[in-house]
Amino acid sequence: MNATATALRGVGLGGVSAGTLTQVGYLARRSITRTVRQPILIIPSLVFPLFLLAVNSSGLDAATLLPGFPTNSYLTFALGLTFMQGALFATMGAGQSIAGDIQHGFFNRLQLTPLRGPALIGGQLAGVTLQGLIQGVAYLIIALAFGAHLEAGIAGVPVLFALSALVGVAFGSLGLAIGLRTGNGEAVQGVFPLMFVLLFLSSGALPRHLIEADWFQTVATINPVSYLIEGFRSLFVSGWDGEALGLAFGVALAVLAFGMWAATTALRGRMERT
């Protein structure tokens, strides 16, 4: 916990004069250090989506034969779901890390420093962003190695990562809000099934127009996660689709705004309580 100690000392030495940005820096460093030093925690969020990608691209390859299916590679098609799934794992990570801080009393120590709310939230999300990027790079490299196609070309890569980081931070802030509100790692874990519901009841497995069951199609249309998946997917399948990308970035920003609001409110509540 060297980095932690350094970070705390830094905040302490800087005193009240240390700007919020410096505080964000210290906490970000701690958050990133924790992420890097516990690689085991990244593994599930790396392996799980890749496993599902592998299974789905084998098992559902037959779906590419359906009339109207946008590509002849299910692997390429399924990547949208993979990126989305990785981002949802970030939610759990952020939520559990802050809940752990609260449970182990580290959060109380942070509160004794001249720490400001936004610094805490911003700093915590740094590790999530890094994790999102690592995952994104891994997914892309592995998928391309197995023959996936990136229609948007090399210029699509930064856009893909930008969207990936944004979605990660957006859902990370939601996880943070849950962690701050409950202060309990198990409660955060309890949200996991909900993630599954959002992920599966979406257009992740088939394009929306090919979903036969009406109720399912309706749910997938309402589900904001569908638009995020379709944004990721558009870069792989159709190249530069302004509408899909616009919707994806828009939804991600909206989730982020909501998540930040929820996290700030939860933080304020916790600061008052303790």
Place this chain on the structure above:
Amino acid sequence: METANGIEVEGLVREFKKGPRAVDGIDLRVGEGEIYGFLGPNGAGKSTTVHMLTTLLPPTAGTARVAGHDIVREGPAVRDAIGVALQEAALDQYLTAREHMRLQAGMHGIPKGEALRRGDELIDRVGLADAADRKVGGYSGGMRRRLDLALALVHGPRILFLDEPTTGLDVQSRTSLWDEVARLANDEGVTVFLTTQYLEEADSLADRVGIIDVGRIVAEGTPDALKAEIGRPTVEAAPLEREDIERMGAVLRRFGSPQRAERNHLAVRLDEGSAELADVVRALDAEQIPVRELEIHAPTLDDVFLAKTGRRLEGAAKEGEESAAESTGELEAVPA
């Protein structure tokens, strides 16, 4: 010695992968209907011994027979003969006392009708009749221990193992549990093997006491015999001025052999017994050493522990929750 309903232990050892021998070759015998108090500080190896004798943990070396059955080769027979209440009264918070009884009886293979009858009887006996249909989640610590004891008795065991049955209990719950245990041994002839870190418990309840420290039995006998072995009373004194401590030591040593004492205190065991106290006072007065404190104490089991291990058990017993290891830290031997 009668062993059919007793306990015979020879050279019992338990090693854990990391760390020292938790139990380092102990021998003991407990006769039928006897209450044997296993006394020692936290981490001395008491629970490990109980876990081995109750077949929860296989020993690394040595042998033991409980109710005439080998604990390694005849585990099922041992389990049939014994009742056990472990330190953490593991209860299911979603079940009521009556439901626990039913479960426990079922696990012992007792038919349902008999299980219900015995269960009600035992619940009544430990004073939980009014709470019998309430979920255990809402029970107090004392109620949990009493239920645990009742559960341990459901199959009519001939030997009862109680691992620190009163740790963390208030005085009232503690005495009522003692009464019940004494009744079991005296009226029903149940053999009781009880571990404790409370001197008072061992002193008032046990027929015989074994003192364990760092995995070894350092003394064994009836509480009276152990105290008699230490024999003479100890006088403990502290000078008003710290610099007098050397002179005071010189005076005290004329009356007996130096003992370990608290920081800035001196202690000697009086060669001639308590009659010498007046002489001690006169001698200190003659040497013009102002005295801050002067006490005489009859030997206790704590003195026995101190004499055998060089440390006190007392702190742990007084503080209740505090571990003996922690409290011995504040004690210091005065160079004699």
Place this chain on the structure above:
Amino acid sequence: MNPFTTRFGRAARAIAWRQLHVMVTKPTLILPSVIFPLFFFAAFAGGLSAVSAAPSFDYPSYTTFQYVFVLMQSAIFGGVFTGFAIAADFEFGFARRMLLATHNRSALIGGYAIAALVRALLVWVVVTVVALATGAEVAGSVGDLLGILAIAVMLNFAATLFASGVAMRFRTLQAAPLIQLPAFLIIMTAPVYVPRDLIEGWVATVADFNPMTATLEAGRALIIGAPAETLLALGVAGGLIAVMINWARTGLRRAEAAG
């Protein structure tokens, strides 16, 4: 002799009774094991039904196809959830009470297995009602359906044995992923979405060797009244049980050795 009145039977029954009793008094605890399969059924049967329109998909009803999958999946997950309960009992010390009270400690596993089966039966009833209400078609005879039940029960037993073996080796809830992950892997590398001959790539190879494949295929054949390879599926499930009995028994030994 009635097996339930032997000492082993009474002890196993008492342990099973506790599990099921807790389930009744605290229904939220069983909710995941009911919702999980229902959700998969909704997501797969509802969301992917278009897949059955692919050429060479020759099974008559996609809903029926997925119903059998969810049946077998919940058989396995019934065992997985029981594994969690065992791990918790060891973590919170309750298992010691059971180890001390039972003459024959295998009754522990027996008790948990009974509880797992009852729980799975409950889930199957719910899943079946939902499946029939949403268009699953049952064409098999009573004998065929009993065949499916037999396969599912055996699978459930094997999964419980596997999960208890893991739980008793680690004796902490933190081992939950170690129970869940292998179960998940075996489930997902079977022919989940489409019949085996439509699977592409390495998963097709894995599916060939996955024991879950045989049980799924036999189940899907039985339900439409066209039994195929039923004996193979029963044999595979029996083989799994044989292997897992040993795994659970050695797990119990490890738990005993650790005290």
